[in-house]
Amino acid sequence: MARYINSIVLNKPADFVNYIINDFMAKEGFKFTAYKGENVWKLGSGVLTSPQFIKTSYVNGTLTIEAWLKFAWLPGVYSGEMGLDGFFGALVKASLREKINHLIELLKQPLPNESEYSQQSNVSPISGYQPNPVQNQPIPVKTHDTSSNAKFGLIFGLLSLAGWFMAILGVLFGSLAIIYGSKGLNSSKKGMAIAGMVIGILMLVLSVAAWIINIIAQIL
Numbered sequence: 001m002a003r004y005i006n007s008i009v010l011n012k013p014a015d016f017v018n019y020i021i022n023d024f025m026a027k028e029g030f031k032f033t034a035y036k037g038e039n040v041w042k043l044g045s046g047v048l049t050s051p052q053f054i055k056t057s058y059v060n061g062t063l064t065i066e067a068w069l070k071f072a073w074l075p076g077v078y079s080g081e082m083g084l085d086g087f088f089g090a091l092v093k094a095s096l097r098e099k100i101n102h103l104i105e106l107l108k109q110p111l112p113n114e115s116e117y118s119q120q121s122n123v124s125p126i127s128g129y130q131p132n133p134v135q136n137q138p139i140p141v142k143t144h145d146t147s148s149n150a151k152f153g154l155i156f157g158l159l160s161l162a163g164w165f166m167a168i169l170g171v172l173f174g175s176l177a178i179i180y181g182s183k184g185l186n187s188s189k190k191g192m193a194i195a196g197m198v199i200g201i202l203m204l205v206l207s208v209a210a211w212i213i214n215i216i217a218q219i220l
Contacts, residue, residue: 004067004084004097010107011061016141017107021056024103024144027186029179030054050082052096063107067096102144109142150184153177153196160203167214170207174200 010017025032030041035053043052055066069082069092084093157177163170177200184193 147187147189150189150193153181157196157199163207174204
Protein backbone atom coordinates (compact mmCIF):
# COMPACT_ATOMS: atom_id res chain seq x y z
CA MET A 1 0.00 0.00 0.00
CA ALA A 2 1.37 3.42 -0.96
CA ARG A 3 2.75 5.75 1.69
CA TYR A 4 0.86 8.80 2.83
CA ILE A 5 2.53 11.78 1.12
CA ASN A 6 1.60 15.43 1.59
CA SER A 7 3.40 18.54 0.34
CA ILE A 8 2.64 21.84 2.07
CA VAL A 9 3.90 25.25 1.00
CA LEU A 10 5.03 27.03 4.17
CA ASN A 11 7.60 29.61 3.07
CA LYS A 12 8.84 29.76 6.68
CA PRO A 13 12.45 29.94 7.92
CA ALA A 14 14.09 26.51 7.98
CA ASP A 15 15.18 26.85 11.61
CA PHE A 16 11.57 27.43 12.68
CA VAL A 17 10.38 24.38 10.71
CA ASN A 18 13.13 22.18 12.14
CA TYR A 19 12.52 23.43 15.67
CA ILE A 20 8.78 22.70 15.56
CA ILE A 21 9.30 19.26 13.99
CA ASN A 22 12.02 18.25 16.47
CA ASP A 23 9.97 19.48 19.44
CA PHE A 24 6.81 17.73 18.23
CA MET A 25 8.50 14.40 17.49
CA ALA A 26 10.37 14.33 20.80
CA LYS A 27 7.18 14.98 22.78
CA GLU A 28 5.32 12.26 20.85
CA GLY A 29 8.08 9.74 21.54
CA PHE A 30 9.48 9.46 18.00
CA LYS A 31 13.21 8.79 17.60
CA PHE A 32 15.24 10.08 14.66
CA THR A 33 17.08 7.17 13.09
CA ALA A 34 18.45 5.75 9.87
CA TYR A 35 16.23 2.95 8.59
CA LYS A 36 16.98 1.10 5.36
CA GLY A 37 18.89 4.03 3.88
CA GLU A 38 16.36 6.69 4.93
CA ASN A 39 16.52 9.21 7.76
CA VAL A 40 13.14 8.87 9.47
CA TRP A 41 11.27 9.49 12.70
CA LYS A 42 10.28 6.13 14.17
CA LEU A 43 7.85 5.25 16.97
CA GLY A 44 7.46 1.78 18.46
CA SER A 45 9.07 -1.60 17.97
CA GLY A 46 5.99 -3.67 17.25
CA VAL A 47 5.41 -4.84 20.83
CA LEU A 48 1.87 -3.45 21.16
CA THR A 49 1.14 -1.76 17.83
CA SER A 50 2.66 -1.51 14.38
CA PRO A 51 5.80 0.67 14.21
CA GLN A 52 5.09 4.16 12.87
CA PHE A 53 7.37 6.09 10.52
CA ILE A 54 7.42 9.74 9.48
CA LYS A 55 9.85 11.27 7.00
CA THR A 56 10.13 15.01 6.38
CA SER A 57 12.04 17.19 3.95
CA TYR A 58 11.94 20.95 3.59
CA VAL A 59 13.13 22.41 0.28
CA ASN A 60 12.49 25.88 -1.14
CA GLY A 61 9.73 26.66 1.34
CA THR A 62 7.82 23.42 0.73
CA LEU A 63 7.54 20.71 3.37
CA THR A 64 7.00 17.13 2.21
CA ILE A 65 5.74 14.63 4.78
CA GLU A 66 5.70 10.89 4.22
CA ALA A 67 4.12 8.50 6.73
CA TRP A 68 3.59 4.77 6.90
CA LEU A 69 3.26 1.76 9.19
CA LYS A 70 4.98 -1.62 9.17
CA PHE A 71 3.47 -5.07 9.57
CA ALA A 72 4.72 -6.29 12.98
CA TRP A 73 5.21 -10.06 13.18
CA LEU A 74 7.22 -10.03 16.40
CA PRO A 75 8.76 -7.24 18.53
CA GLY A 76 11.47 -5.77 16.32
CA VAL A 77 10.51 -8.01 13.39
CA TYR A 78 8.33 -6.34 10.77
CA SER A 79 7.96 -6.08 7.03
CA GLY A 80 5.94 -4.43 4.29
CA GLU A 81 4.45 -0.95 4.38
CA MET A 82 0.96 0.36 5.03
CA GLY A 83 -0.25 3.83 4.14
CA LEU A 84 -2.83 5.62 6.25
CA ASP A 85 -5.88 4.37 4.33
CA GLY A 86 -7.68 1.07 4.63
CA PHE A 87 -9.44 -0.87 7.40
CA PHE A 88 -6.50 -2.93 8.68
CA GLY A 89 -4.88 -1.07 11.59
CA ALA A 90 -7.47 1.70 11.25
CA LEU A 91 -7.08 2.99 14.81
CA VAL A 92 -3.30 3.33 14.58
CA LYS A 93 -3.59 4.91 11.13
CA ALA A 94 -6.15 7.43 12.37
CA SER A 95 -3.92 8.29 15.33
CA LEU A 96 -0.89 8.85 13.09
CA ARG A 97 -2.90 10.96 10.64
CA GLU A 98 -4.16 13.08 13.54
CA LYS A 99 -0.60 13.64 14.72
CA ILE A 100 0.46 14.74 11.25
CA ASN A 101 -2.49 17.13 10.93
CA HIS A 102 -1.62 18.71 14.28
CA LEU A 103 2.02 19.06 13.26
CA ILE A 104 0.96 20.81 10.06
CA GLU A 105 -1.24 23.21 12.07
CA LEU A 106 1.74 24.14 14.25
CA LEU A 107 3.93 24.70 11.21
CA LYS A 108 1.31 26.94 9.59
CA GLN A 109 1.07 29.26 12.59
CA PRO A 110 1.74 32.93 11.77
CA LEU A 111 5.15 34.15 12.80
CA PRO A 112 5.80 37.56 14.37
CA ASN A 113 7.47 40.19 12.24
CA GLU A 114 11.09 39.17 12.69
CA SER A 115 12.69 42.56 12.12
CA GLU A 116 10.17 44.38 14.32
CA TYR A 117 10.45 41.79 17.08
CA SER A 118 14.24 41.73 17.06
CA GLN A 119 14.33 45.53 17.41
CA GLN A 120 12.03 45.36 20.43
CA SER A 121 13.52 42.45 22.35
CA ASN A 122 16.62 41.12 20.56
CA VAL A 123 15.15 37.61 20.94
CA SER A 124 14.90 35.15 18.10
CA PRO A 125 11.21 34.29 17.54
CA ILE A 126 12.06 31.22 15.51
CA SER A 127 14.77 28.96 16.86
CA GLY A 128 13.64 28.69 20.45
CA TYR A 129 16.82 30.24 21.78
CA GLN A 130 17.51 33.60 23.41
CA PRO A 131 20.70 35.06 21.90
CA ASN A 132 20.81 37.88 24.45
CA PRO A 133 20.90 36.32 27.96
CA VAL A 134 19.86 39.64 29.50
CA GLN A 135 16.47 39.37 27.82
CA ASN A 136 14.07 36.87 29.41
CA GLN A 137 11.02 37.50 27.29
CA PRO A 138 9.15 34.39 26.05
CA ILE A 139 9.48 33.17 22.48
CA PRO A 140 6.14 33.87 20.75
CA VAL A 141 5.96 30.50 18.99
CA LYS A 142 3.31 27.90 19.80
CA THR A 143 4.75 24.43 20.40
CA HIS A 144 3.18 21.01 20.82
CA ASP A 145 1.21 20.53 24.05
CA THR A 146 0.97 16.89 25.18
CA SER A 147 -1.39 17.50 28.09
CA SER A 148 -4.03 15.32 26.39
CA ASN A 149 -1.60 12.39 26.56
CA ALA A 150 -1.17 13.04 30.29
CA LYS A 151 -4.95 12.93 30.76
CA PHE A 152 -5.25 9.70 28.79
CA GLY A 153 -2.38 8.27 30.83
CA LEU A 154 -4.30 8.90 34.05
CA ILE A 155 -7.55 7.57 32.57
CA PHE A 156 -5.92 4.34 31.39
CA GLY A 157 -4.13 4.08 34.74
CA LEU A 158 -7.45 4.18 36.56
CA LEU A 159 -8.96 1.70 34.10
CA SER A 160 -6.04 -0.65 34.75
CA LEU A 161 -7.38 -1.10 38.30
CA ALA A 162 -9.79 -3.54 36.66
CA GLY A 163 -6.78 -5.86 36.70
CA TRP A 164 -7.80 -6.81 40.23
CA PHE A 165 -10.72 -8.68 38.66
CA MET A 166 -9.35 -9.60 35.21
CA ALA A 167 -5.59 -9.73 34.66
CA ILE A 168 -5.78 -9.11 30.91
CA LEU A 169 -7.38 -5.71 31.55
CA GLY A 170 -4.60 -4.76 33.92
CA VAL A 171 -2.01 -5.68 31.30
CA LEU A 172 -3.81 -3.85 28.48
CA PHE A 173 -4.75 -0.64 30.29
CA GLY A 174 -1.56 -0.62 32.36
CA SER A 175 0.53 -0.71 29.17
CA LEU A 176 -1.52 2.10 27.62
CA ALA A 177 -1.17 4.16 30.81
CA ILE A 178 2.61 3.85 30.60
CA ILE A 179 2.70 4.73 26.90
CA TYR A 180 0.45 7.79 27.13
CA GLY A 181 1.82 8.90 30.49
CA SER A 182 5.40 8.92 29.19
CA LYS A 183 4.30 11.15 26.32
CA GLY A 184 2.69 13.61 28.72
CA LEU A 185 5.70 14.13 30.99
CA ASN A 186 6.73 17.30 29.14
CA SER A 187 3.26 18.86 29.37
CA SER A 188 1.60 21.19 31.85
CA LYS A 189 -0.21 18.10 33.22
CA LYS A 190 2.98 16.32 34.30
CA GLY A 191 1.42 15.31 37.63
CA MET A 192 -1.40 13.48 35.84
CA ALA A 193 1.11 11.72 33.59
CA ILE A 194 3.20 10.54 36.54
CA ALA A 195 0.13 9.36 38.48
CA GLY A 196 -1.14 7.41 35.47
CA MET A 197 2.26 5.82 34.89
CA VAL A 198 2.68 4.81 38.53
CA ILE A 199 -0.76 3.19 38.66
CA GLY A 200 -0.23 1.59 35.25
CA ILE A 201 3.17 0.12 36.18
CA LEU A 202 1.84 -1.21 39.49
CA MET A 203 -1.20 -2.85 37.91
CA LEU A 204 0.83 -4.20 34.98
CA VAL A 205 3.25 -5.92 37.35
CA LEU A 206 0.48 -7.25 39.61
CA SER A 207 -1.61 -8.44 36.66
CA VAL A 208 1.29 -10.29 35.04
CA ALA A 209 2.19 -11.84 38.39
CA ALA A 210 -1.42 -12.93 38.96
CA TRP A 211 -1.55 -14.33 35.43
CA ILE A 212 1.60 -16.40 36.00
CA ILE A 213 0.44 -17.63 39.41
CA ASN A 214 -2.90 -18.67 37.91
CA ILE A 215 -1.17 -20.63 35.12
CA ILE A 216 1.12 -22.39 37.60
CA ALA A 217 -1.84 -23.21 39.85
CA GLN A 218 -3.70 -24.80 36.95
CA ILE A 219 -0.66 -26.88 35.99
CA LEU A 220 -0.14 -28.11 39.52
